[in-house]
Amino acid sequence: MDYESLYKLIPKEPKKWLTQDVISWLQFIGLGQMEQKFVECSIDGAVLEDLTEKDLDEELGITQRIIKRKLLNWVNHGLKEYNEYIKQMKMPNLNNKKQQDEDFTIQKNIANSQFEQMLIENHENNGNDQFTSSVVRQEEQAIKQEIPGFNKFEHQLILQPIEGQQSNFYCVREAGAKIGRHSSNQILILEENISRFHAEIIFQDSMFALKDIGSTTGTFIKILKSLTLIQGMLIELGSNQFSVQKLDLLDNGGIEISLFVVEGPNLEDTIIFQLNKDKPSVALGRKSTVDISFPEDHHLSNQHAKFYLVDQTVTIEDHGSTNGSWMRLSGEGKMSNLFYLDPNEEIIIRIGTTNQYICQQNKMKVNEISGENLCIICVERERDCLILPCKHNATCLKCSKNLALCPFCRVKIQETIRIYKN
Structure with missing residues (x-):
């Protein structure tokens, strides 16, 4: 294989x-x-x-x-x-020179690409004096890069669309970005289900975080693994959104759960059930044989999700549903707390009712002196190209058309996509 x-x-x-x-x-x-x-x-x-x-x-x-x-x-x-x-x-392998520190490899490839481009340009211009001057500047730049403070790491968050009308990739840098329908937002989504000022991405404590800033239709995190329920949490399953009203510990060691429908066709319904050692899980779905059934909700799968009793807490897990199970960051018109996007976990977010994005994070070593956002080949245009499958952002879209390999990691390029930066 x-x-x-x-x-x-x-x-x-x-x-x-x-x-x-x-x-x-x-x-x-x-x-x-x-x-x-x-x-x-x-x-x-x-x-x-x-x-x-x-x-x-x-x-x-x-x-x-x-x-x-x-x-x-x-x-x-x-x-x-x-x-x-x-x-x-x-696994790190110190004896294998092919697995050197990624930052060094990135810097080496950048320097090589810039130097090769410089040779081509100067050969075409046939300007020896200009060539000598360029080499001197290149050496000065290399010396400056060895001085502490001239280099830094910058984090980037790439939003990859997977569903909805949007097909744009977005690259959010440490300055953060606001999301919404108003023209002043860095990430502009011109759809009716998006509020004028919908959500915000900020960079804090060396991590990106997502925050709803009072939207109408909500900002959501997809439940890909188990999620521990807490009182007041909002969960979307199918067409209904549930508020976790109560999590009462019982004398037998079990827990009684009360879910109140705050939005959807079953508005203001209350679902109460218990979990204990004799019945440690409860299933919810459209099929009539599950514990909690909504047979008329065609956005639910037959067995959509399950609630589990785990060490005197209640967790929820999606069971391969078609539309997914989601946690809403805050209620309608309310500002949410920060939700930190763990760079080591697969995270899918949803803005409004349809726009879903995979969150991909990376950390790049950039030069503070100048040009950290310029294409490493032409050094003129902005890096507006995402290289797939490695997801590196090194060149402009125009220069990428002439590349067979990623200039950073040397992986064969399968596709290039234009991205929009804040």
Whole structure:
């Protein structure tokens, strides 16, 4: 199994794969024809790792023995081996010169690219005096970069659209960005479901954080893993939004949960249920056989989510639903607290009712002296290009058209996308 090529395509653990990553994996192993079935069942990485032969038969309707054998071989062996491969890729190896510090590699590639461009330009201009002067300036710049204070790390947050009318990538730097429909916002979304001043991204304590600034339709975080419920929290499941009103500890060690519908077709309904050692989980969905059923809500999956009793706390987990389970940062018209975006976790946010973005963070070493936002090739235009699959931002869109490899990491370029910076 070619794990090296798979790593270039999907450089993360299978359990963190989104459904779109699973589709890329299917195409990689030559089973792209299975895409529709996997999308219909919302198969993400966590579900993929637990697939059984029975699931392939009954849930996905796969009857061909060869295809089942190939899928099960990957599920039972390939994904586990790929997990180990990723761990090895992340382990530092001081004896291997190919795995030097990334910052040094980045700076070296930048210097090489700029120097090669300078040679080409000066050769075309045939100006020896100008060439000598440029070399001197290059040497001076290199000396300055060795002086403490001339270099710094800058964090960047890239918002990758996955759903909604928006198709623009956005790059948010440490200065932060405001999101909304008003023209003064750095991230402008001209849709009716977006408030004039909707949300804000700030950089604080070396991390990016998201905040709702009083929007009407809300700012949401997708529940990709388990989420511990607290009183007052807002959860969206299907068409309804629930407020966690009560979490009462019972004498038998269980907990009574009270959920109040604050928005949706079941407005002002109250759902009360208990979790204890005899019944440690409760399922919610559209199917009539689940514990809490909303059969008329077509935005719910059959078994959409589950509530669990864990060490005298209540957690919620999405169970591979089509539309997802979401936490809303604040109620309508109210300003929320900061929600910190962990750079080590896969995070999907939603602005308003439809606009979903994957949050990708990186840390770049930039030159404080000048030109940190300029294309490293032409050194004239802004870096407005995102290179895929590595997601580096090194050049302008025009210069990227002439590249085969990323100038930072040397990975083969599959696609280039224009991004908008704050």
